[in-house]
Amino acid sequence: MKWESAALTDRGRRRPQNEDAFLTRVELGVFAVADGMGGHAAGDVASRLAVQQVADAITDAYSRRFGIRRATETLESAVLRGNREILAVAGREPDKAGMGTTLTTLALVSRDRRAAIAHVGDSRAYLYRDGRLSQLTRDHTWVQEQVGAGLLTQEQARRHPFGNILTQALGTDAEIRVDTHAFEILTGDLLLLCSDGLTAMLDDDGIGAILRESPDLEAVAQRLIDQANERGGHDNITVVLVRITG
Ligand code: CA
Numbered sequence: 572m573k574w575e576s577a578a579l580t581d582r583g584r585r586r587p588q589n590e591d592a593f594l595t596r597v598e599l600g601v602f603a604v605a606d607g608m609g610g611h612a613a614g615d616v617a618s619r620l621a622v623q624q625v626a627d628a629i630t631d632a633y634s635r636r637f638g639i640r641r642a643t644e645t646l647e648s649a650v651l652r653g654n655r656e657i658l659a660v661a662g663r664e665p666d667k668a669g670m671g672t673t674l675t676t677l678a679l680v681s682r683d684r685r686a687a688i689a690h691v692g693d694s695r696a697y698l699y700r701d702g703r704l705s706q707l708t709r710d711h712t713w714v715q716e717q718v719g720a721g722l723l724t725q726e727q728a729r730r731h732p733f734g735n736i737l738t739q740a741l742g743t744d745a746e747i748r749v750d751t752h753a754f755e756i757l758t759g760d761l762l763l764l765c766s767d768g769l770t771a772m773l774d775d776d777g778i779g780a781i782l783r784e785s786p787d788l789e790a791v792a793q794r795l796i797d798q799a800n801e802r803g804g805h806d807n808i809t810v811v812l813v814r815i816t817g
Pocket of ligand 1: 606766767768806807
């Protein structure tokens with residue numbers, strides 16, 4: 572299995588600093604996006620700790636020869652490790668108390684021609700295949716729970732004033748539930764990991780339209796950022812794109 576990737580992050584137009592972080596370990600096929608929160612309570616520290624823990628976890632115990640099950644377990648334990656580390660740092664350093672972050676991770680598993688995702692929070696993973704965009708993760712948000720209960724539509728959720736209230740994040744609780752998902756990969760698939768600074772500004776149709784514009788992943792990443800900024804850039808914007816080329 573072969574792949575290529577591009578990643579970009581941008582402060583957006585409203586926030587004083589960028590609290591998102593991302594990881595691309597292209598040679599291993601492991602990628603991550605984290606969206607920190609906490610403002611002066613160091614959201615940027617939380618997101619960087621989260622992706623660093625993923626990087627350390629795969630350096631310690633990951634192989635390109637892993638099958639889908641071990642890859643999924645490794646991602647899940649990396650997310651849990653990130654949570655423990657953030658809680659530990661926040662416990663030691665009072666100025667960082669209350670910091671938190673989302674974390675969405677992806678591993679490409681050549682042996683099985685599959686991919687694994689493990690995530691907590693509302694940074695999303697999408698699959699773009701045959702001209703259609705599908706969301707692979709379900710947001711851990713209050714509005715998504717309302718959608719699940721049939722009380723809000725997806726579009727109402729996207730515009731809801733409480734849209735950014737998370738039901739789960741790293742750094743908020745010693746016990747978190749990591750969602751994992753494994754799926755088959757086809758040549759030509761395009762995977763997108765992104766923070767909510769993209770999805771709050773662009774709906775799925777808007778994202779899909781940009782993904783189909785160009786074969787150049789760097790150009791597509793830049794277009795996604797530019798479009799989110801043109802629509803207001805209310806939040807930090809991070810995109811990681813991965814295309815399966817063979
Ligand atoms: Ca955000």
